[in-house]
Amino acid sequence: xxxxxxxxxxxxxxxxxxxxxxxxxxxVLPGIHTRxxxxxxxxxxxxxxxxxxxxxxxxxxxxxxQITVVxxxxxxxxxxxxxxxxxxxxxxxxxxxxxxxxxxQGQVGKGWHGPYPTSSLTAAPLIVARFTKSQGQPCPVxxxxxxCRDGARNVGFPPRELHELxxxxxxxxxxxxxxxxxxxxxxxxxxxxxxxHGHGMxxxxxxxxxxxxxxxxxxxxxxxxxxxxxxxxxxxxxxTTADSLPGLPRPARHPALxxxxxxx
Numbered sequence: 091x092x093x094x095x096x097x098x099x100x101x102x103x104x105x106x107x108x109x110x111x112x113x114x115x116x117x118v119l120p121g122i123h124t125r126x127x128x129x130x131x132x133x134x135x136x137x138x139x140x141x142x143x144x145x146x147x148x149x150x151x152x153x154x155x156q157i158t159v160v161x162x163x164x165x166x167x168x169x170x171x172x173x174x175x176x177x178x179x180x181x182x183x184x185x186x187x188x189x190x191x192x193x194x195q196g197q198v199g200k201g202w203h204g205p206y207p208t209s210s211l212t213a214a215p216l217i218v219a220r221f222t223k224s225q226g227q228p229c230p231v232x233x234x235x236x237x238c239r240d241g242a243r244n245v246g247f248p249p250r251e252l253h254e255l256x257x258x259x260x261x262x263x264x265x266x267x268x269x270x271x272x273x274x275x276x277x278x279x280x281x282x283x284x285x286x287h288g289h290g291m292x293x294x295x296x297x298x299x300x301x302x303x304x305x306x307x308x309x310x311x312x313x314x315x316x317x318x319x320x321x322x323x324x325x326x327x328x329x330t331t332a333d334s335l336p337g338l339p340r341p342a343r344h345p346a347l348x349x350x351x352x353x354x
Contacts, residue, residue, distance in 0.1 A: 102317060103281065103310040104131055108303035115141035116212040123155045135160050137275040144212040145252045148259065160272055163259055169237055176234040179245055180257075182219075186250045191219035195229060205249050214248035221245070284313065 105125055107118050119142050126132050136151065138161040151157040170176035183192040189202040200222050205215035226232050226241025236243035247253055262268045285291040289309050294302040 102314045104129075106303070106306050106310050108299060108306050110299065114212065115139075116144050116147060119147045119159070120150060120154075123151055123157055127155055133157060135271075137161065137272060137278065139275070139279075140164065145214045145248055145256055146212055149252060149255055152255075160268075161275075162263060163256065170234070179247060182245050184219075184247060184253070186253075191245055193221065193235060195231065195235070197221065197225050197229070199245070200225065214252045216246045217249060219245045219247075281313070285309065289313070 105122055107122065109118055119138070123132070123136070132155060134156075135158045138159060140162045143159065143161040143163050145163070148159045148163075151159045165171065166179050168179055171178040177194050181194050184190075185192070191199040191202070193199075199219040201220035202217065203220070204217040206218070207215055221236075221243045223238075223240040223242045226236055226238070226243060229235060229241065232241050248256065289312075291306070291309060295305055296302060
């Protein structure tokens with residue numbers, strides 16, 4: 091796994107992480123932020139794809155590192171949200187102060203339970219509000235609210251801080267400015283494509299994670315050297331020995347190669 095940071099010059103790879111194929115992308119995000127901050131490379135914003143976004147790590151990045159993680163959050167998994175019809179979770183009004191959830195038809199839930207911890211380190215704790223069958227059965231639009239035959243429904247949502255962060259993040263994604271800002275992510279995807287198709291990074295040349303990591307780091311160095319070589323030189327350069335001492339032969343000037351691959 092690689093992450094890139096953008097500066098005034100060309101995009102360079104600043105952090106290389108090698109993980110087992112069975113690990114999830116979200117597991118490496120806190121470690122990446124810690125290493126970048128330790129090296130003085132902490133970004134104000136971190137553009138990631140949907141594999142890295144979860145409420146827990148978005149909140150942790152803001153709290154511990156003052157980094158805004160920008161990326162699409164996973165969608166609401168309810169049946170109504172997937173089908174695009176009926177009452178999705180966000181159609182219910184949540185009152186954290188009173189610990190009440192009100193459905194679009196004005197019914198107030200009969201229970202507020204949790205927050206319950208989850209088995210995953212990347213999943214937020216869950217509060218569950220319950221609507222009983224005595225509330226759902228007589229409802230004239232019951233089919234929009236639940237698929238249970240008895241009319242009952244549970245509505246799950248994270249605690250207040252994470253819920254507000256979730257709503258704010260999803261609202262920002264609907265703004266044109268968000269898409270313009272997130273378009274920079276295409277450069278990172280281009281780097282991943284360059285690694286996979288230009289350097290064969292989908293196959294390890296050595297056995298063992300330590301050796302595979304060394305392969306990844308050396309490949310990243312080669313990519314950085316190639317990118318830096320395309321950076322236009324400054325107007326001023328330090329004088330060389332041949333420039334400063336008269337009478338010495340000056341080295342021949344050879345045009346720079348467009349790519350280090352051309353030399354092989």
